Amino acid sequence: MVMRYNDMCGEKVSNLGFGTMRLPLNEDKSIDQAQVQEMTDLAIANGVNYFDTAWPYHDGKSELSIGEALSKYPRDTYYLADKFPGHQVMKTYDCAGIFEAQLEKCRTDYFDFYLLHNVYENSLATYQNEDYGIIDYFVKQKEAGRIRHLGFSTHARAENLPGILDYLGDNIEFCQIQLNYMDWSLQNAAAKVAELGRRGISIIVMEPVRGGKLADLGDEANAKLKALRPDASIASWAFRWLMEIPEVRVVLSGMSDMSQMKDNLATFTSGDALTDEEAAVITEIADSMKVGVPCTACRYCCDGCPMGLDIPMLIAGYNDLKFQSAMTVKMQMDAEPKDKWPDNCIGCGACAQICPQQIDIPSVMTEFSDLLSSGPTWAELCAQREAAAEALAAGK
Numbered sequence: 001m002v003m004r005y006n007d008m009c010g011e012k013v014s015n016l017g018f019g020t021m022r023l024p025l026n027e028d029k030s031i032d033q034a035q036v037q038e039m040t041d042l043a044i045a046n047g048v049n050y051f052d053t054a055w056p057y058h059d060g061k062s063e064l065s066i067g068e069a070l071s072k073y074p075r076d077t078y079y080l081a082d083k084f085p086g087h088q089v090m091k092t093y094d095c096a097g098i099f100e101a102q103l104e105k106c107r108t109d110y111f112d113f114y115l116l117h118n119v120y121e122n123s124l125a126t127y128q129n130e131d132y133g134i135i136d137y138f139v140k141q142k143e144a145g146r147i148r149h150l151g152f153s154t155h156a157r158a159e160n161l162p163g164i165l166d167y168l169g170d171n172i173e174f175c176q177i178q179l180n181y182m183d184w185s186l187q188n189a190a191a192k193v194a195e196l197g198r199r200g201i202s203i204i205v206m207e208p209v210r211g212g213k214l215a216d217l218g219d220e221a222n223a224k225l226k227a228l229r230p231d232a233s234i235a236s237w238a239f240r241w242l243m244e245i246p247e248v249r250v251v252l253s254g255m256s257d258m259s260q261m262k263d264n265l266a267t268f269t270s271g272d273a274l275t276d277e278e279a280a281v282i283t284e285i286a287d288s289m290k291v292g293v294p295c296t297a298c299r300y301c302c303d304g305c306p307m308g309l310d311i312p313m314l315i316a317g318y319n320d321l322k323f324q325s326a327m328t329v330k331m332q333m334d335a336e337p338k339d340k341w342p343d344n345c346i347g348c349g350a351c352a353q354i355c356p357q358q359i360d361i362p363s364v365m366t367e368f369s370d371l372l373s374s375g376p377t378w379a380e381l382c383a384q385r386e387a388a389a390e391a392l393a394a395g396k
Contacts, residue, residue, distance in 0.1 A: 002047060002269060002271075003015065003016065003046060003047025003048065003265075003268060003269050004016075004243075004268050004269070004271060005047075006248075006249040006250070007249070008174060008202045008204075008249035008250065009113075009148075009149040009173045009174060009202065011079060011112070011149070012049075013049065013050050013079060013249055013250050014047055014048045014049045014050050014250070014268070015243070015249075015250065015251060015268050016043075016048055016050075016239075016250075016251060016253060016264055016265070016267075016268040017048070017050035017051065017052055017081075017204070017250040017251060017252040017253070018039070018040070018043050018048055018050070018051045018052065018066075018252075018253070018255065019052045019206065019252035019253055019254040019255070020051065020052060020053045020057055020058075020062045020065065020066045020254070021054070021057045021058075021062065021254045022254035022255070022256045023036055023058060023062060023065060023254075023256065024036060024039070024256050024257050024258075025256075031058060031061055031062075031065045033065060033068065033069075035257070035258065036065050036066070036069050037068075037069050038258060039255060039257075039258055039261045040066070040069040040070065042258070042261055042262070042265070043261060043265070044073060044077075044078065046265045046269060047269070048265070049077070049078045049079055050078075050079045050081065050113075050250050050252075051066055051070060051078060051079065051080050051081065052081040052082075052204075052252050053066050053080075053081070053082055053083075053106070054082060054083040054085070054115075054117060055082070055083060055084070055085040055098060055102065055117070055389070056085055056088065056385045056388075056389070059385065059388035059389070059392065060105075060385075060388055060389045060392040060393075061392065063082065063102055063105040063106050064105050064106075066080075066106065067105055067106035067107040067108070068107070070106075070107070071107045075108060075109075079112040079113060080106060080108060080111055080112055080113070081111065081112065081113035081114065081115065082102050082106060082111050082114055082115070083114070083115040083116070083117035083153065084098060084099070084114070084115070084116055084117055084134065084138065085098070085117050085385075086116055086117060086118075086119070086123055086126045086127050086132075086134055087117050087118035087119070087120065087122075087123040087126075087331075088117075088382040088385060088386065089378070089379045089382040089383070089386075090382065090386055091386065093126060093129075093132040093134060095132070095133065095134055095137040095138070096137065099137075099138075099141065099146075101393070103146070109146070110145060110146045110147065110148065111146070111147050111148070112148045112149065113148070113149045113151060113174070114138060114141070114142075114147040114149070114150055114151070115150075115151050115152050115153050115176060116134070116135070116138070116150075116151075116152040116153070116168075117152075117153055118152075118153050118154060118155055118331075119152045119153070119154050119156070119164055119168070120154050120155050120156035120160075120164075120331070120332065120335065121156055121157070121160055121332065121335030121336075122331065122332070122334050122335030124164060124167070128167070135168070135171060138150055139171055149173045149174065150171060150172060150173060151172055151173050151174035151175055151176065151204075152168060152172055152175055152176070153175070153176035153177070153204075153206065154175065154176070154177060155177075155178060155328050155331060155332065156332075157187075157188070157313075157332065158187070158188040158189070158191035158192050158195070159191075161191075161192055161195055161196075162195055165195070165196075165199060165201070172201065173201070173202070174201060174202040174203070174204060174249070175196055175201050175202070175203060175204070176203070176204040176205070176206055176252075177189065177192050177193075177196075177203060177204075177205065177206065178205075178206050178207040178328070179192075179193065179203070179205045179206075179207070179208065179242065179245075179248070180205075180207060180208050180209065180210050180214060180238055180241075180242070181214070181238060181241045181282050181283070181286050182210055182213070182214065182286050182289065182290075182323065183207075183210070184286070185286075185290075186290065186319065186320060186323060187320065193245060193247055193248075196247060197246075197247040202247065202249045203245075203247045203248045203249060204248075204249060204250045204251075204252060205242055205248055205250065205251045205252060206252050208238050208239060208242055208251050208252070208253060209235050209238045209239075209253075210238075213323075214234070214235065214237075214238045215233070215234055215235040215238075216234055217234055217285060217289065221285045221288070221289070222234055224281060224285065225237055225281070225285075228277075228278055228281065229278075232267075233263050233267075235260075235263065235264075236263065236264075236266075236267040237274070237278075237282060239251060239253075239264065239267045239268065240267065240272070240273050240274045240278075241274055241279065241282055243273035243274070244273055244274060244279065251268075289323070290319070290323070292315070292318060292319030292322040292323070293315055293318070293319065293357070293359050293364055294357050294359070295311075295312055295315040295316070295319075295357065295359060296356070296357060297312040297316075298312075298356060299311075299312055300354045300355065300356065301350075301351035301352075301354060301355055301361060302351075303354075304350040304351065304354060305350065305351055306346065306348060306350070307339070307344050307345065307346060308340070309340055309342070309344065309345060309365075310340060311351055311361060311365075314342050314364075314365065314368060315359075315361075315364060315368075317329045317332065317333060317368065318342075318364055318367070318368040318371070321368070321371045321372075322371075327378065327381065329372075330372060330377060330378050331378045333372060334377070334378045334379065341369070341372070342364075342365040342366075342368040342369040342372070343365075343369040343372075345361075345362055345365035345366070345369075347362040347365075347366075348362075349361075349362055
C-alpha cells in the first residue's frame with residue numbers, strides 16, 4: 001500500500017497532512033518531543049510530506065517542535081506550512097517580526113505554503129488595513145522566494161466567503177476550511193466547497209473529525225459502522241468520507257499520539273474510499289446526531305423582530321454550540337454588532353408566533369446568550385496567546 005497523493009499548486013502533496021495543533025504532551029503539559037520525533041519519522045517513512053503549524057499553536061511552541069523534528073531531513077523532501085496570526089486580537093501586527101521569528105523557529109529559509117490565518121468577518125478589516133500592510137508584505141515575500149505558495153484559512157460563514165475571495169483575488173492559491181460530514185450541513189461547508197471549486201482553488205481540510213467528536217459516535221452509531229467495516233476505526237470513516245470530494249487536496253489531522261498516526265496512515269495508504277452504501281450510512285448517522293432546533297431559515301421571524309435580529313443566523317450558531325462547544329462560534333459572534341447578539345432579544349414572542357416550525361425562539365435566544373457568556377471570550381483567549389508568545393520570546 002502507498003500513500004495517496006494529489007496535485008496542489010503544482011506540487012505533489014500527500015493526501016494526509018500532519019497538523020501540529022494537538023501534539024502529544026508530557027504529564028506537565030509540555031510537548032513530548034521524543035514522541036513528536038517518532039511520529040514525524042513514521043509519517044515521512046510512509047509518504048506524508050505535508051506538515052502544518054501556526055504561530056499560536058501550543059502557545060508558540062508548535063513551530064519549535066516541528067522545526068526540530070524535520071531538521072534531520074533534507075529541506076526539499078517535505079512541505080512546511082505556517083500562518084500569520086492576523087485573526088488574533090493583538091497590540092500590533094508586526095509582519096516582518098513574526099515572519100522572521102517563524103522562519104527561525106522552524107529552522108528554515110522559506111515556507112512552501114503560507115497562510116493568512118483565519119480571514120473571516122471580524123479579521124478582514126485587519127488584513128485590509130493599509131497601515132499594517134499584511135497582504136502586500138507576504139506577496140513580496142512570495143516574490144522573493146521565501147514563500148512558495150500563498151493562501152489563507154477561514155472560519156467565515158459560507159455567505160461571506162465570496163466577498164473575501166473577491167478581495168484577496170489572484171494573490172491566493174489555496175484555502176483551508178473546516179470540513180467534515182457534520183459541518184457539510186451544520187456549517188454549510190458544502191457551499192464553501194462549491195464556491196472554492198467554482199474558482200479552481202484547492203482545499204486543505206482542518207477539523208476532519210471535529211476535534212475528536214467524530215472519533216466516537218456513541219454505541220449505536222459505532223455499531224452500525226463496525227458492522228460494515230469491523231477492522232476500521234470510527235475516525236477513519238470521517239477521513240474516507242473526505243476522499244470523495246475532488247476539490248480536497250490535503251486532509252490535516254492533529255494527531256496526539258502514535259496510535260492515531262498509525263491508524264491514519266493505514267487509512268490513507270489503503271486507497272479505499274467509501275462505497276455509495278457506506279456514504280449513505282454516514283449521512284444517516286450525521287442527520288441523527290444533529291441537535292438543536294429545526295430552523296429552515298425561512299426568515300419569517302425576521303420581518304417582525306423589533307430588535308432587528310438575524311434570528312436564523314443566531315439559531316445556526318446556537319445549533320453549532322449545542323453540537324460541540326466551539327470557540328469558532330464565539331469568534332464569529334465577535335464580528336457581529338453587539339446590538340445583534342442574542343441577549344438583545346426582548347422576549348416579545350412575535351417570532352415564535354409566526355414560526356412554521358413552532359420554535360420557542362425567545363427561549364433559544366436566552367440559552368444561546370448563556371452559552372456565549374460561559375468560558376473565555378475570543379478577545380480574552382487572544383490576550384492569553386499574545387502573553388504566551390511574549391513570554392516565549394523572552395525565554396521564559
